[in-house]
Amino acid sequence: xxxxxxxxxxxxxxxxxxxxxxxxxxxxxxxxxxxxxxxxxxxxxxxxxxxxxxxxxxxxxxxxxxxxxxxxxxxxxxxxxxxxxxxxxxxxxxxxxxxxxxxxxxxxxxxxxxxxxxxxxxxxxxxxxxxxxxxxxxxxxxxxxxxxxxxxxxxxxxxxxxxxxxxxxxxxxxxxxxxxxxxxxxxxxxxxxxxxxxxxxxxxxxxxxxxxxxxxxxxxxxxxxxxxxxxxxxxxxxxxxxxxxxxxxxxxxxxxxxxxxxxxxxxxxxxxxxxxxxxxxxxxxxxxxxxxxxxxxxxxxxxxxxxxxxx
Numbered sequence: 633x634x635x636x637x638x639x640x641x642x643x644x645x646x647x648x649x650x651x652x653x654x655x656x657x658x659x660x661x662x663x664x665x666x667x668x669x670x671x672x673x674x675x676x677x678x679x680x681x682x683x684x685x686x687x688x689x690x691x692x693x694x695x696x697x698x699x700x701x702x703x704x705x706x707x708x709x710x711x712x713x714x715x716x717x718x719x720x721x722x723x724x725x726x727x728x729x730x731x732x733x734x735x736x737x738x739x740x741x742x743x744x745x746x747x748x749x750x751x752x753x754x755x756x757x758x759x760x761x762x763x764x765x766x767x768x769x770x771x772x773x774x775x776x777x778x779x780x781x782x783x784x785x786x787x788x789x790x791x792x793x794x795x796x797x798x799x800x801x802x803x804x805x806x807x808x809x810x811x812x813x814x815x816x817x818x819x820x821x822x823x824x825x826x827x828x829x830x831x832x833x834x835x836x837x838x839x840x841x842x843x844x845x846x847x848x849x850x851x852x853x854x855x856x857x858x859x860x861x862x863x864x865x866x867x868x869x870x871x872x873x874x875x876x877x878x879x880x881x882x883x884x885x886x887x888x889x890x891x892x893x894x895x896x897x898x899x900x901x902x903x904x905x906x907x908x909x910x911x912x913x914x915x916x917x918x919x920x921x922x923x924x925x926x927x928x929x930x931x932x933x934x935x936x937x938x939x940x941x942x943x
Contacts, residue, residue: 635662635747642694642743643772643812658692658744659708664752665691665745667705667714669725671734672934676872676914678828678836679766679789683733686726686763688752689928690745695770695804697793699847699883701876704928706741723755730761735835736787738766743773746781753784764837772809773816778823787836788820791843795856803847803889814860817842826868828912841913843872846901849888854901862908871913873905878925893918 635650648656655661666688673684691714693706700706705714726737737756742749753765764786771790794800794809801807820840828839842861846854861869875898883889895918902915926933 639744641746641774641777643774643806643808644694657708658694660692660744661716663716664719664722664748665714665716666722667691667928668933669722669729670932670934671729671732672738674934675738675789676841678830678834679736679738679787679841681735681835682833683735685736685738685766686729686734687738687740687768688722688726688749689740689933690742690748692744693741693770694744695772695793695806695809697770697804698886699803699877699880699889701878701880702741702926702928703880703882704926719751719755722752723759726752726756727759727761730756730763734763735831735833736764736766738768738789740768741770742767743769743777746777750784764835766836769816771813771816772806773812775815775819778816778819782823785823786838787841788824788839789841789843790817790820791845792817792857792861793845794853795860796850796853799847799850799853814864818865821865821869826866826870826912828870839870841870841872843874845874845877846893846898847877847889848891848893848897851897851900855904858901858904858908858910862910867909868912869910871905871910873901873913873915875916875918 637649637651639646639648639650639656644657646656650662668689670687671684672687673680675685679685689705691705692708739749766787766789767785768789771792792813797807797810800809824840829837831837844857875893877893879890
């Protein structure tokens with residue numbers, strides 16, 4: 633797949649010419665605009681595996697969440713931190729990390745970079761390496777695009793952010809997010825079902841993990857998302873319930889985003905997860921809010937790991 637000159641890869645439907653100076657919503661071009669290729673040991677245990685996952689962080693994003701922890705690379709402004717690399721350089725860098733022991737190759741925020749992602753996968757496989765392919769997405773995806781990835785993606789990790797259109801519009805500039813994400817995650821579930829298949833090392837080889845970040849002051853949003861998963865998908869789906877929200881500088885004075893999630897808020901969501909019978913997955917200690925602070929100006933952005941506790 634080549635980068636589009638009439639881009640409709642994501643629900644924004646910009647129809648932008650990615651080869652021109654007139655960019656679309658994400659402001660991305662046609663090249664490999666990558667902010668980091670690094671080992672990440674802070675994902676869920678079956679994703680990180682024994683030696684960590686080799687993650688490719690694309691720059692920019694088709695959502696503009698005002699509280700994003702990765703704001704250094706996710707902003708669609710001209711000041712985003714990234715380097716445009718050649719396919720050969722990226723392939724060599726990935727190959728080196730895979731050879732160090734990583735069993736999985738993950739792509740973070742790939743929705744607007746699917747053609748580039750597929751080029752990388754093909755190039756890596758042409759070297760004789762065959763890592764587990766992980767698609768780490770905000771779930772603001774088109775079903776048609778996901779269908780074309782069937783048989784290519786081994787593990788889907790969508791972040792199911794919102795059940796409330798007003799909240800989605802105010803925090804991520806996407807009022808249609810709830811309905812779009814429900815359809816996208818349902819397609820991922822169709823492809824993978826509920827089992828998370830692992831190898832002898834505990835590395836996830838195939839499956840679906842739905843992440844949800846609990847936002848301070850928005851417990852109902854979280855409860856509604858868990859209820860959708862339990863009623864419309866399966867209680868056997870693996871859910872990663874995250875407590876790691878930490879206010880970035882731009883939202884320190886926001887009416888509810890300027891603080892961490894309280895113990896009472898998070899426990900209320902955990903209790904609902906248990907009551908619904910969602911017994912597969914992970915929860916976090918509240919201390920996670922100060923442990924997940926990447927710095928993409930460093931070669932190794934993730935110096936600390938997430939604190940995950942298996943349910």
